[in-house]
Amino acid sequence: MATAYSRAWCRRFARQFFDAITARELRDMVYKYVLGEAIDSRLVHILGPRTWSMDKWPNSTYGPFRPFAEQNKLPYHLDMGSMGIQFANEISEIFYEKAFWSLEDSDCLSSFLRYGPLQRSPIRHPHELIRKLEINLSIAPYEQDPAKANWMREKFASKRDYEHQASLVSDCHMIKHLDGLDLQIKVHAFQEDCAEKFEEALVPVVYELKAKGAKVTVTCPGYLEGSVPSFDYDKPLAAWEEKIRTDSVFVSAQRPF
Numbered sequence: 001m002a003t004a005y006s007r008a009w010c011r012r013f014a015r016q017f018f019d020a021i022t023a024r025e026l027r028d029m030v031y032k033y034v035l036g037e038a039i040d041s042r043l044v045h046i047l048g049p050r051t052w053s054m055d056k057w058p059n060s061t062y063g064p065f066r067p068f069a070e071q072n073k074l075p076y077h078l079d080m081g082s083m084g085i086q087f088a089n090e091i092s093e094i095f096y097e098k099a100f101w102s103l104e105d106s107d108c109l110s111s112f113l114r115y116g117p118l119q120r121s122p123i124r125h126p127h128e129l130i131r132k133l134e135i136n137l138s139i140a141p142y143e144q145d146p147a148k149a150n151w152m153r154e155k156f157a158s159k160r161d162y163e164h165q166a167s168l169v170s171d172c173h174m175i176k177h178l179d180g181l182d183l184q185i186k187v188h189a190f191q192e193d194c195a196e197k198f199e200e201a202l203v204p205v206v207y208e209l210k211a212k213g214a215k216v217t218v219t220c221p222g223y224l225e226g227s228v229p230s231f232d233y234d235k236p237l238a239a240w241e242e243k244i245r246t247d248s249v250f251v252s253a254q255r256p257f
Contacts (some may be wrong), residue, residue, distance in 0.1 A: 004084070007081060009081045010081065010082045010083050010235070011082070011084050013161050014083045014084045014086070014087040015084070017030075017087070018086065018087075018232075024090070027090060028090075028094060031090060031091045031094040032094060032098070034091065035091070035094060035095055035098075035099075037098045037223070038240045039094065039095065039098035042120045042135060042207075043100050043101070043102040044099045044100065044101050044102065045102045045104060046101060046102065046103050046104065046105075046108070046112055058095045065225075068076060078186070081143060089124055089166050092116075092124055093124050093129055095127075096116065096124065096126045096129040096130055097129040097130070097131055098127075098131075099132070100132040100133075100134065100182075101126070101132065101133050102110065102133075102134040102136070103133070103134065103136065104136050106135055106136060106137055106165060106168040107168065108170070109168055109169070109171045109172070110168075110171045110174075112126060113125070113126050113127040113128065113130070113171060113172075113175065114126075114174075115172055121225075124216050127174045127176060128176045129176070129177070130175055130177070130181075131177060131180070131181060131182060132181075132182040132187060133172070133175075133181065133182070134183075134184040134185075135168075135169055135172075135183070135184070135185050135186070136188060137165045137168075137169075137185060137186065137187050137188065137198060138161075138164070138165075138188040138189070139153055139157045139161060139162070139165065139189070139194060140185075150244075154189065154190055154191050154194040155191070157194070157197075159197075159201075159250045162198060162200075162201040163201050165198070166198070166201040166203070166204075166205050167205065169185060169202070169205045169206075170205050170208070171246075172199045173208075173209070174210060175185065178212045178213060178214050179212060179213030180214075180215065181209075181212055181213070181214040181215065182215050183209065183214050183215065183216045183217070184216075184217045184218075184219070185202070185206075185216065185217070185218045185219075186218075186219055186220070186221060187199075187202075187218065187219070187220045187231075188220075188221075189220055192227060192229075193249065195220045195228060195229050196229050196249045197249050197250060198220075198229075199218075199229040199231055199249075200244060200248065200249050200250065202218060202231075202233075202235075203233070203239070203240045203244065206218065206233045207233065207237045207240075216233065218231040218233065219231065
């Protein structure tokens with residue numbers, strides 16, 4: 001009863017809001033104020049079904065993947081059942097466009113871009129609006145704590161495993177504003193050769209995105225035993241193709257892939 005009453009009250013407020021503030025520019029200022037920290041410099045984390053832990057992302061996660069988690073706090077003003085379709089759509093536009101999204105499970109990238117973490121807005125979707133995105137890549141299984149350094153999974157991963165992880169990033173091509181997109185790729189590796197294999201596997205994907213205007217940055221934070229690869233994707237693609245042809249990290253006398 002209380003929920004039905006509060007939703008009816010919110011919808012009445014929304015109608016009065018649109019009657020009082022007819023200029024979209026002014027409404028956008030209100031939306032930005034309401035969203036507050038969700039669209040400032042912090043990352044908004046999207047946790048997939050295989051993500052190993054939620055403890056490191058308190059109060060900053062959204063979406064249907066963790067519907068019963070305490071951290072999944074979907075604000076009522078993003079619910080069209082509470083605020084009406086127009087209000088929910090307009091505020092979700094600001095949310096998608098201004099927030100810096102961090103996707104912890106790369107397998108969920110396609111569904112995230114198509115449907116979004118809200119899944120409440122029937123008109124606008126993330127791939128139409130998103131401007132800043134971080135994607136985390138890893139060979140180690142998500143259900144295990146990375147602090148345990150699951151180096152065995154990396155040791156026996158095949159070239160196909162690395163290419164599959166890299167290919168998931170290609171789903172970024174569905175983003176409407178690919179020109180100027182701030183795309184950050186974080187490679188989580190425990191061994192130096194694993195990072196080097198990611199570096200090589202990402203070459204075709206990164207250069208395709210850069211050719212369409214995306215600003216791509218690749219880093220390898222934490223856990224790594226050994227030196228970090230340069231991830232130098234500013235040199236000509238031909239130089240990479242020659243290196244891969246003559247000295248691929250996936251070719252070795254000990255364990256060819």
